[in-house]
Amino acid sequence: MRQMYLVALLLAATHATADESAIKLKEAPGADAVRANCAACHSLDYPIANSGFLDAKGWDGVVTKMVKTFGAPIDAADARTIVDYLSKNYGR
Numbered sequence: 001m002r003q004m005y006l007v008a009l010l011l012a013a014t015h016a017t018a019d020e021s022a023i024k025l026k027e028a029p030g031a032d033a034v035r036a037n038c039a040a041c042h043s044l045d046y047p048i049a050n051s052g053f054l055d056a057k058g059w060d061g062v063v064t065k066m067v068k069t070f071g072a073p074i075d076a077a078d079a080r081t082i083v084d085y086l087s088k089n090y091g092r
Helices: 002-013 031-038 045-050 054-066 078-088
Strands: none
Touching: 031 045, 031 078, 045 078, 054 078
16 A cells, blocks of 8 residues: 555656657748747647648637737737748648
8 A cells, every 4th residue: 555655646746748849840930939939838739730720810810819818928020920930831
């Protein structure tokens, strides 16, 4: 019983971390803005996973939601850069 308690305690004390360095965005103007702003809150695989579903209007809606609903601290200029980058490189 004591061993199970120690194992449970050790598991609770550790956490898993994603290796974000393995996720490679397409290199193009705006990629740095995506890395600097988006990766602060979620994985960079989000654009890759959604690339088949979102067009320019869809990416604009996603970035707007991140700012207005979730409070992402992205200024208007960076938001436009991010939308342009995502639309051109991960838009359908």
